[in-house]
Amino acid sequence: MSETKPLLQSPSVDFDHRNFDWYVDKFIQSIVFIAGISAIIFIIGIFAFITIEGFGFLLEDFSFREFFLSPFWEPSDEDAPEYGILALVAGTASVTGLAMIVAIPFSLGAAIFIGEFATGKLRESLKVLVELLAAIPSVVWGFIGLSIMNPLIIDVFDVPVGLNVLNAGIILGLMAAPIMTSIAEDALKAVPDRYREAAEALGATRWQVIYKTVLPAAKNGLLGAVLLGVGRGFGETMAVLMATGHSVNIPGSVFDPVRALTATIAAELGETAVGSPHYQALFTIGIFLFIITFLINLTADLIVRGIRKG
């Protein structure tokens, strides 16, 4: 320690020699890179896997007409197995549709309350509770469908069975609502406060401000939230398996039991011989589900991205 040493002294640097820091940097970079692209690897891997597993069926027993247009899913028929997913698609669609009817008003209302009206502690605790609701395992929801909703529907509507479209739709709607609320609230939060202030300065009431300026400004994000809910509905398995009644059927009313695409895979895959046409047909359903949910999520993502840019 010499007292005349200047504060900043040019350190001696070897420009042509890689030191420890250089290697650490390279190492961290490659780890982060692998983690970063792992999502792509997994997506491609999963798609490749289900395609390969379902490939034999696609080549031999698959008939476009039968697969999409036949309402008969009878893969275990010894003589003439039928692989029609029309009833399963109808099951999934009806349950998801009803779920959205339940979830959209709930989640938009909750998002508007949390984002626009609630303040301080109430707002913070509501947000935490919504996140908590979103984290409830789907089997718990299925359990509620079986043991609470089932007798309730039998009692209230005087029908023989309570495991049906209505039951699964309500359960799925309640399941999808929290995540939709969360995303819708983000969309509302993205609307700048100056819009609200400008509209209030015109003499608009709170509801007029929301209705005339906030909702139109947030509409893409809200649409994205709804689409993610739809995606959730299509992909949900356990709760739907437990609450729909699980019988292949094109529903005529909300009190008819149905069977969903996902539930079919979950229930049957364990009982089939690996590599059999039935096994491969289930994987073909998997491919179909994969494409549908991928498209829904992609659309939702593009819409949500759209607002961020615009």
Place this chain on the structure above:
Amino acid sequence: MVNIGLDVASMNEPAVNISSVPNTKLEVSDLTISYGNTPALSNVNFSVEEHEIFGIIGPANAGKTSFLKSLNRMDTFDSNMTVNGQILFNGLNIQNLKNIYALRSRIGVVFPLPVGLPLTIYENVALSPRLRGIKKRSELDVIVEQCLTRAALWDEVKDRLNSLGSLLSGGQQQRLTIARALSQAPDLLMLDEFSIAVDPVTTMRIEDVLKELKKDMTIILVTNLVQQARRLADRTAFFLEGECVEVGVTEELFTGEVNDQRTRDYIEGKFG
């Protein structure tokens, strides 16, 4: 002014007019504003007359914007903001109005940075009349054209009324917000440093517009451009660090007839 059937009686006008001077639009006494424990403005006492342009000058953090916020009760946005004292608007104490939305609808506000609502040009101007319940397209058309004309914007946008307001240039957007404020047919127009984001030519155009509007309404002009206050304001208040230092006839202030040395220094550009 555009006569669009305003129902002023809905503002609970008291049977006896409290204000002794009928021409007083605004009477502020002992006004104190604070955010939490931090005072932002204190002991403001003055009144604003009808058909007057009342200028407020002062450097940043003087409390000018807080003052405007207290006038149309924008303090409800900020739970942290407390307003004490008395503000009489048309003789009514605005602190205990039952319907602050009605109050706000009578006061037009132009913010420092133009806020084009995410609507078309037409809808930006038609929003306030619609909120008042005017639904007829023909009536709205008239209001929109009149307000845009008065804000010196009509010629530039008449062919694209249905494009988004946010696509206009900064200066045009600021005139759009003025048109929107005019569509309220306000009693009082408050402008908060409107020329910050506007080029000098547009600023002069807007200033001409304001001189015209004075015939129909009272204007409070907050500005950080001392010369703008001189050009426009009949009387001017000087705010400094949360204090209303002085209120006087603008021309007198600018010719050196001031009570406080700080006012003279600020006007002469010695600080600020």
